Amino acid sequence: MTELDTDRTAEADPSDAAAPVTAADVREPLLRVRDLTKDFPIRAGIIRRQVGAVHAVDHVSFDLYQQETLGVVGESGCGKSTMGRSLLRLIEPTDGTVMFQDVDVTAADKSTLRELRRDLQMVFQDPYASLSPRMPVRDIVAEPMRIHGAGKKESRARVDDLLRRVGLLPEHGNRYPHEFSGGQRQRIGIARALALRPKIIVLDEPVSALDVSIQAQVLNLLEDLQEEFDLSLIFIAHDLAVVRHASDRVAVMYLGRIVELADRATLYKEPTHPYTRSLMSAVPLADPHRERARRRIILEGDVPSPANPPPGCHFHTRCPIAQERCRVERPELREIRPGQQTACHFPIMEGETLIGRAEAIGADVTVVGDTGT
Amino acid sequence: MTPEGGGTATADQPLIDVRNLSVGFKTGGGVVQAVTDVSFTIERGGVLAVVGESGSGKSVTALALMRLHPKTAVITGEVWFDGYEVLGLPMDQMRHIRGNDIAMIFQDPMTAMNPVFTVGNQIEEGVRTHREVSKHDAQKRAVELLDLVGVPEPKRRAAQYPHEFSGGMRQRAMIAMAIANDPKLLIADEPTTALDVTVQAQVMEVLRDVRQETGAAMMLITHDLGLVAGSADRVNVMYASRLFETGSIDEIFYDSRNPYTRALLGSVPDLEGEHLERLVAIPGNPPSLLNPPAGCPFRPRCTERIPKCSEAVPELVEISDGHLSRCFRAHELTPLAEMF
Numbered sequence: 240m241t242e243l244d245t246d247r248t249a250e251a252d253p254s255d256a257a258a259p260v261t262a263a264d265v266r267e268p269l270l271r272v273r274d275l276t277k278d279f280p281i282r283a284g285i286i287r288r289q290v291g292a293v294h295a296v297d298h299v300s301f302d303l304y305q306q307e308t309l310g311v312v313g314e315s316g317c318g319k320s321t322m323g324r325s326l327l328r329l330i331e332p333t334d335g336t337v338m339f340q341d342v343d344v345t346a347a348d349k350s351t352l353r354e355l356r357r358d359l360q361m362v363f364q365d366p367y368a369s370l371s372p373r374m375p376v377r378d379i380v381a382e383p384m385r386i387h388g389a390g391k392k393e394s395r396a397r398v399d400d401l402l403r404r405v406g407l408l409p410e411h412g413n414r415y416p417h418e419f420s421g422g423q424r425q426r427i428g429i430a431r432a433l434a435l436r437p438k439i440i441v442l443d444e445p446v447s448a449l450d451v452s453i454q455a456q457v458l459n460l461l462e463d464l465q466e467e468f469d470l471s472l473i474f475i476a477h478d479l480a481v482v483r484h485a486s487d488r489v490a491v492m493y494l495g496r497i498v499e500l501a502d503r504a505t506l507y508k509e510p511t512h513p514y515t516r517s518l519m520s521a522v523p524l525a526d527p528h529r530e531r532a533r534r535r536i537i538l539e540g541d542v543p544s545p546a547n548p549p550p551g552c553h554f555h556t557r558c559p560i561a562q563e564r565c566r567v568e569r570p571e572l573r574e575i576r577p578g579q580q581t582a583c584h585f586p587i588m589e590g591e592t593l594i595g596r597a598e599a600i601g602a603d604v605t606v607v608g609d610t611g612t
Numbered sequence: 613m614t615p616e617g618g619g620t621a622t623a624d625q626p627l628i629d630v631r632n633l634s635v636g637f638k639t640g641g642g643v644v645q646a647v648t649d650v651s652f653t654i655e656r657g658g659v660l661a662v663v664g665e666s667g668s669g670k671s672v673t674a675l676a677l678m679r680l681h682p683k684t685a686v687i688t689g690e691v692w693f694d695g696y697e698v699l700g701l702p703m704d705q706m707r708h709i710r711g712n713d714i715a716m717i718f719q720d721p722m723t724a725m726n727p728v729f730t731v732g733n734q735i736e737e738g739v740r741t742h743r744e745v746s747k748h749d750a751q752k753r754a755v756e757l758l759d760l761v762g763v764p765e766p767k768r769r770a771a772q773y774p775h776e777f778s779g780g781m782r783q784r785a786m787i788a789m790a791i792a793n794d795p796k797l798l799i800a801d802e803p804t805t806a807l808d809v810t811v812q813a814q815v816m817e818v819l820r821d822v823r824q825e826t827g828a829a830m831m832l833i834t835h836d837l838g839l840v841a842g843s844a845d846r847v848n849v850m851y852a853s854r855l856f857e858t859g860s861i862d863e864i865f866y867d868s869r870n871p872y873t874r875a876l877l878g879s880v881p882d883l884e885g886e887h888l889e890r891l892v893a894i895p896g897n898p899p900s901l902l903n904p905p906a907g908c909p910f911r912p913r914c915t916e917r918i919p920k921c922s923e924a925v926p927e928l929v930e931i932s933d934g935h936l937s938r939c940f941r942a943h944e945l946t947p948l949a950e951m952f
Binding site: 314315420422423451453454455456458459477478479480483507518519520521523525526527528529530531535537538539542 | 779781809837884
């Protein structure tokens with residue numbers, strides 16, 4: 240029957256269109272990221288000579304506005320986690336700048352960086368690995384405050400308050416992480432991140448390890464906290480549907496680069512990059528009727544190694560509509576519509592579909608679904 | 613090849629008929645009831661999806677069908693496969709069925725494969741364990757199978773080791789191994805959970821193709837309701853070791869009569885559609901299986917609970933032929949179709 244892309248336009252959602260992105264355009268960004276790059280050296284031989292580099296993050300630029308959630312989505316090895324960590328200099332970036340308000344994070348010395356950590360916090364994917372098993376929860380949550388000079392009494396009152404705000408009880412503070420379920424541990428991780436009243440939190444796959452009913456609890460909690468604490472969030476995840484629920488704007492990454500960046504409504508309704516389209520068509524819908532009716536493109540092959548990415552557009556080896564130009568020339572991320580940037584020489588525009596384009600140029604693609612009814 | 617003797621299977625009988633299966637594990641703190649009184653069937657060529665959250669008993673059910681459960685398990689009930697009662701079979705006959713009639717695909721192909729043998733070797737081993745074929749023919753078959761599951765350059769790849777395969781290719785090789793002896797039933801336990809979404813789509817497509825090719829039935833264990841929607845024809849919903857609802861795919865997704873199933877469907881973030889408002893989170897956590905609370909195990913998290921729910925565990929009630937729900941109020945719940 241219908242194709243994925245057209246299906247989505249038909250189901251235009253009024254609440255979608257009202258996403259608070261237009262207001263962001265007039266405001267000053269809270270965080271400005273320009274050409275952020277991280278290369279990991281590949282060493283070989285007895286003297287560990289550098290023989291190459293993995294370009295984990297490759298000239299990534301974006302802005303983050305106040306009380307906004309920027310989703311970052313991509314498959315494994317796309318550099319999304321490295322990008323998140325480089326922003327906070329948990330990994331030293333190789334190149335590029337990160338400006339937080341007027342402070343250059345990338346050039347900050349040790350003491351400035353420590354001050355910056357008050358404002359820039361992180362929540363990790365694995366709530367089992369990121370909480371010390373030997374510390375009671377109260378100490379885990381209070382630790383950042385102690386490091387930043389809060390007294391014992393003061394921090395105790397705040398910990399109780401924080402635990403309550405993330406949906407736990409103050410008496411839970413006496414327990415150890417192993418006594419909690421995965422969802423509760425993630426709440427503890429969030430409470431710790433909130434302890435210093437940060438302005439920005441980078442969340443790296445915060446709900447991926449959780450069951451779906453618990454995942455919904457944590458997503459709803461984040462939404463509440465964002466409003467309450469006036470937070471800006473960078474929400475890194477591989478799950479497109481989760482990112483859609485959590486984000487105001489979304490960046491799609493592939494092999495270290497942002498290939499598309501747009502506000503949520505536009506990205507999910509009118510994605511222009513063939514990779515974004517392929518990714519969406521690969522996600523199964525939890526609705527048998529729609530799932531049976533849609534036609535989807537199945538990408539060939541795996542994501543290439545970031546140590547040896549293809550020249551030109553990184554995606555050209557798997558792209559169903561790649562042309563000669565894509566093999567030689569890197570497409571820059573450029574604005575093609577207000578609020579939508581794409582890094583593609585031949586973006587899919589105005590009612591076109593990826594399958595339609597691929598068929599029109601006679602590309603050899605695997606399309607499934609569509610029984611012709 | 614089936615075990616000698618017994619076997620009175622006929623074509624109209626279900627391929628798998630599980631009756632009142634219970635699996636408990638003895639631990640220091642008492643018996644943990646991982647599966648409680650579960651009954652279901654799988655038709656020949658059919659696809660049954662088993663969904664539920666971690667700890668709901670879905671994987672243990674599958675392992676019990678294969679009799680791959682740990683020795684500490686206490687099992688009661690019956691599992692009829694193709695005319696044989698599997699739980700009572702002597703081990704040598706069980707080995708005939710395992711890998712031959714029933715094959716399993718695991719979540720993590722890296723740990724399910726032997727790192728010191730080539731991928732080709734491991735497929736050949738499966739073929740030669742169950743069939744009298746020459747080494748040469750087994751090698752040929754391994755290459756054919758790799759080709760069938762879409763591994764490019766199958767001849768060269770057969771000589772490689774598992775670590776030389778990407779995650780998606782490894783899972784294809786696992787599928788090749790599983791279908792080597794034309795099994796009647798494939799049990800796939802979270803087969804794509806470790807894979808990226810574009811690779812997941814490829815692997816699900818391969819599974820569809822090989823089922824068409826071999827006519828095998830499939831038991832698909834997953835927490836991903838999207839995968840269920842695209843590939844199953846029947847669904848079992850499990851919660852806290854029990855079957856909570858079973859029905860055709862449409863009955864479960866569009867006419868569920870169980871509060872847990874409904875809550876589960878409501879908590880899935882959607883890629884399309886209008887429900888961009890808050891997700892319907894299920895409050896609380898699943899109960900402990902060691903000392904389950906009295907009454908319905910879902911009661912503390914349920915929006916539809918009534919006083920009766922704390923007194924006894926509800927029985928499965930029939931909604932229509934083949935559609936059962938474990939809820940005292942199954943018949944009173946507003947049909948989903950009338951809610952929107």
